[in-house]
């Protein structure tokens with residue numbers, strides 16, 4: 001970790017009062033004015049009686065990035081669409097600050113810019129520089145890294161980052177999706193309400209389907225508020241005649257038996273045929289992302305389990321200086337944030 005000190009950043013993990021680690025990590029550095037600043041990333045809130053970080057950065061509204069907790073802090077920072085998605089998903093008000101995807105926000109003298117990574121509607125990667133000019137990028141989960149900036153310190157994910165695991169290699173099956181759409185007048189796609197459902201609507205419109213899309217209630221609300229150009233989207237109760245439906249996978253059983261049913265997933269443990277459409281880069285994509293960004297130091301911080309360690313080892317094999325979150329030895333108690 002000596003390199004990190006040379007870069008003027010310290011990555012650390014916090015512990016809960018019961019001694020377990022809080023999710024993900026925090027980073028401490030100095031702003032241009034020399035002020036010590038702490039950003040906590042995709043983690044839960046620290047109890048109010050303890051010192052607070054300058055910002056809780058929320059990369060997107062999937063539950064394993066803990067916006068449900070962080071959204072209740074006035075120090076939360078995320079995109080406007082992530083804030084809206086969190087409010088709809090969790091039925092509570094977002095109390096932090098927002099910027100547009102592509103925009104910037106000032107956090108105690110640090111300009112934080114939100115870059116698109118196309119993982120979900122509203123998802124962002126966060127970029128800023130510290131007092132010695134170190135460029136820091138937190139990617140969150142990534143579907144398309146082509147608009148991400150170069151950086152010195154990269155904090156990134158490894159959802160499909162184990163190069164030794166065959167399930168970490170895939171391509172989106174857009175042609176298969178098109179064939180299913182064209183071959184069925186009455187068809188339902190199983191897709192999680194946040195993320196995959198909006199991707200499915202975008203793909204349907206991208207393939208030229210202009211008819212009504214019937215959606216389950218939560219998926220419909222999220223899509224209506226989050227997606228521009230969603231076209232005619234309706235509730236399941238408003239279907240008349242043939243229909244294209246988008247519902248959570250577990251709701252497919254509730255639809256009429258004469259409807260063709262598919263699941264938008266890379267997994268194969270559903271009783272309906274799968275169409276391979278992912279919200280993520282695969283192992284090749286993640287590797288190319290790191291090569292393009294060209295960091296001097298990389299911390300792989302997500303998800304839990306063995307994949308961050310495998311991806312960090314893979315990066316070291318390619319000559320990168322990389323560690324995974326389980327090797328981050330700096331632990332600060334709440335009193336020292």
Ligand SMILES: [Zn+2]
Nearest residue numbers: 060062119141
């Ligand atoms: Zn995610």
